Amino acid sequence: xxxxxxxxxxxxxxxxxxxxxxxxxxxxxxxxxxxxxxxxxxxxxxxxxxxxxxxxxxxxxxxxxxxxxxxxxxxxxxxxxxxxxxxxxxxxxxxxxxxxxxxxxxxxxxxxxxxxxxxxxxxxxxxxxxxxxxxxxxxxxxxxxxxxxxxxxx
Numbered sequence: 001x002x003x004x005x006x007x008x009x010x011x012x013x014x015x016x017x018x019x020x021x022x023x024x025x026x027x028x029x030x031x032x033x034x035x036x037x038x039x040x041x042x043x044x045x046x047x048x049x050x051x052x053x054x055x056x057x058x059x060x061x062x063x064x065x066x067x068x069x070x071x072x073x074x075x076x077x078x079x080x081x082x083x084x085x086x087x088x089x090x091x092x093x094x095x096x097x098x099x100x101x102x103x104x105x106x107x108x109x110x111x112x113x114x115x116x117x118x119x120x121x122x123x124x125x126x127x128x129x130x131x132x133x134x135x136x137x138x139x140x141x142x143x144x145x146x147x148x149x150x151x152x153x154x
Contacts, residue, residue: 036077037065039127039149043079047104048131048145054096056083056143066151077149087140091117097133097143106131127151 040063043049051058060082067075085093098120106122109130118140120133128150136142 035065035067039077039151040065040079042127043077043129043147043149046079046131046147047100048097048106048133049079049081049147051081053081053083053100053143053145054093056085056093058082059084059142066149074152077151078146080144080146083143083145085135085141085143090135090140093143094118094120094133094135097145101131101133 044063047053051061058081060080062078062080064075064078066077069075094117101120101122105124107124109121109123118135118137122131122133123129124131130148130150132144132146134144134146136144
């Protein structure tokens with residue numbers, strides 16, 4: 001009987017250790033691929049990725065390379081920027097940002113382009129990339145830019 005009590009007391013520890021070893025990103029089953037930053041420079045060089053876009057104040061930025069997790073689901077290369085804007089200048093800033101996108105070679109993703117003044121989506125074909133320009137519809141004080149390279153690396 002003493003043996004069963006000892007086993008039952010240590011069972012939670014064993015389960016904890018086993019789960020830690022088998023959790024993605026930890027232990028023996030760490031099959032997540034390292035981040036591949038091959039396409040980050042191309043996205044960073046895009047005029048929409050400028051940290052001083054239209055002289056606006058950058059309040060948040062994020063960059064990540066391509067990676068896959070245990071399920072082999074891709075997480076594509078991405079650059080995103082969030083800027084603070086004056087809500088009274090919302091339409092002007094949105095139009096100017098979309099103009100910069102067109103000048104940089106981004107084509108309207110939806111044909112015909114929508115008449116929205118809060119979101120615009122663009123694409124480039126080679127390599128396949130998408131971009132989004134969004135003014136936060138809740139407070140209209142942030143401009144968000146997101147550039148994604150959709151090339152799946154093996």
